[in-house]
Amino acid sequence: xxxxxxxxxxxxxxxxxxxxxxxxxxxxxxxxxxxxxxxxxxxxxxxxxxxxxxxxxxxxxxxxxxxxxxxxxxxxxxxxxxxxxxxxxxxxxxxxxxxxxxxxxxxxxxxxxxxxxxxxxxxxxxxxxxxxxxxxxxxxx
Amino acid sequence: xxxxxxxxxxxxxxxxxxxxxxxxxxxxxxxxxxxxxxxxxxxxxxxxxxxxxxxxxxxxxxxxxxxxxxxxxxxxxxxxxxxxxxxxxxxxxxxxxxxxxxxxxxxxxxxxxxxxxxxxxxxxxxxxxxxxxxxxxxxxxxxxxxxxxxxxxxxxxxxxxxxxxxxxxxxxxxxxxxxxxxxxxxxxxxxxxxxxxxxxxxxxxxxxxxxxxxxxxxxxxxxxxxxxxxxxxxxxxxxxxxxxxxxxxxxxxxxxxxxxxxxxxxxxxxxxxxxxxxxxxxxxxxx
Numbered sequence: 001x002x003x004x005x006x007x008x009x010x011x012x013x014x015x016x017x018x019x020x021x022x023x024x025x026x027x028x029x030x031x032x033x034x035x036x037x038x039x040x041x042x043x044x045x046x047x048x049x050x051x052x053x054x055x056x057x058x059x060x061x062x063x064x065x066x067x068x069x070x071x072x073x074x075x076x077x078x079x080x081x082x083x084x085x086x087x088x089x090x091x092x093x094x095x096x097x098x099x100x101x102x103x104x105x106x107x108x109x110x111x112x113x114x115x116x117x118x119x120x121x122x123x124x125x126x127x128x129x130x131x132x133x134x135x136x137x138x139x140x141x
Numbered sequence: 142x143x144x145x146x147x148x149x150x151x152x153x154x155x156x157x158x159x160x161x162x163x164x165x166x167x168x169x170x171x172x173x174x175x176x177x178x179x180x181x182x183x184x185x186x187x188x189x190x191x192x193x194x195x196x197x198x199x200x201x202x203x204x205x206x207x208x209x210x211x212x213x214x215x216x217x218x219x220x221x222x223x224x225x226x227x228x229x230x231x232x233x234x235x236x237x238x239x240x241x242x243x244x245x246x247x248x249x250x251x252x253x254x255x256x257x258x259x260x261x262x263x264x265x266x267x268x269x270x271x272x273x274x275x276x277x278x279x280x281x282x283x284x285x286x287x288x289x290x291x292x293x294x295x296x297x298x299x300x301x302x303x304x305x306x307x308x309x310x311x312x313x314x315x316x317x318x319x320x321x322x323x324x325x326x327x328x329x330x331x332x333x334x335x336x337x338x339x340x341x342x343x344x345x346x347x348x349x350x351x352x353x354x355x356x357x358x359x360x361x362x363x364x365x366x367x368x369x370x371x372x373x374x375x376x377x378x379x380x381x382x383x384x385x386x387x388x389x390x391x392x393x394x395x396x397x398x399x400x401x402x403x404x405x406x407x408x409x410x411x412x413x414x415x416x417x418x419x420x421x422x423x424x425x426x427x428x
Contacts, residue, residue, distance in 0.1 A: 045356055080363060101279075102258070
């Protein structure tokens with residue numbers, strides 16, 4: 001068996017690369033790692049940088065990742081690339097925003113709330129009218 | 142001719158409505174194709190991360206992550222993905238029905254419920270219903286980004302970390318085909334380790350860099366996010382399909398209505414002509 005390793009690079013929104021390589025280099029959090037076939041299983045986070053894939057010919061391919069997770073199995077490497085820039089405080093800010101939006105929407109008695117209620121009332125009125133009409137028609141005959 | 146004129150204006154106005162519903166149908170059809178492509182595009186990531194998580198379940202880390210441990214439930218979290226806009230048939234209503242059925246069951250077990258809603262329809266509905274909504278996210282458009290979901294998901298994950306909730310569920314529509322969308326409620330946390338026992342013989346573990354806890358935190362967070370993202374993308378495809386079908390039905394109904402009215406109009410017109418003729422003939426006979 002020739003010494004190659006299968007590599008998949010995917011992001012949440014699309015598949016980026018899939019193929020076989022002689023060697024893969026990735027920017028792991030503790031420093032760049034070079035992955036040859038039959039590497040021991042490893043799981044690590046990636047920092048922003050480039051993933052280099054040495055193809056079976058001599059050519060190399062480069063992929064930029066802004067972070068993510070790297071999984072290594074003896075014959076498969078998986079790069080789960082992030083599409084977003086991640087940082088603890090950025091995530092925190094997004095979470096606080098989501099909470100605030102909920103609170104604001106719950107407090108907001110106007111706009112959407114009234115609109116929804118008006119819609120329900122309108123549907124009811126239309127149904128009543130329809131019933132009255134059909135009763136009238138029957139009585140007329 | 143008075144009746145005939147009224148009927149004619151009615152035919153015209155229904156015709157205008159039909160034009161609008163036809164246009165919406167076509168827009169939804171083309172958007173559906175794109176939404177389905179996005180659904181397909183996000184699938185490889187979901188598959189890969191699922192396989193990594195299941196590998197991790199088979200490994201024997203010295204550290205057991207809280208997301209993998211089943212604990213006694215007192216409160217549950219539910220993420221509900223709905224659409225932002227209406228006119229898509231019973232899509233949202235069916236989903237809310239399924240969600241409420243699940244919530245009733247939890248309430249029966251004396252569990253409290255926290256909701257995270259995505260989409261304005263769910264927000265409006267659960268506000269009226271009086272649910273405990275802790276996070277809201279809407280107007281994500283037809284091409285949502287993962288980063289727009291991070292906040293909503295993090296609110297729930299934080300609540301799980303702090304013991305505010307003991308289980309997390311996701312409610313969304315699953316795209317079966319254009320005609321069928323199935324509302325489902327799935328468990329996200331704790332991650333169910335269905336295939337955990339298969340490879341018990343291989344006693345192996347990963348090397349974790351920098352350490353097991355941090356790597357697992359990052360991985361499982363992304364796993365949950367990818368599931369929610371997948372749910373959202375799928376829900377959008379459902380929305381477009383449902384809208385296309387609803388608008389097609391509306392256009393067809395408008396067509397039958399126009400046909401019926403056309404018949405009434407023709408009859409009224411013919412009656413008027415006949416009457417006019419009899420009047421002329423009667424008048425001529427009298428002279």
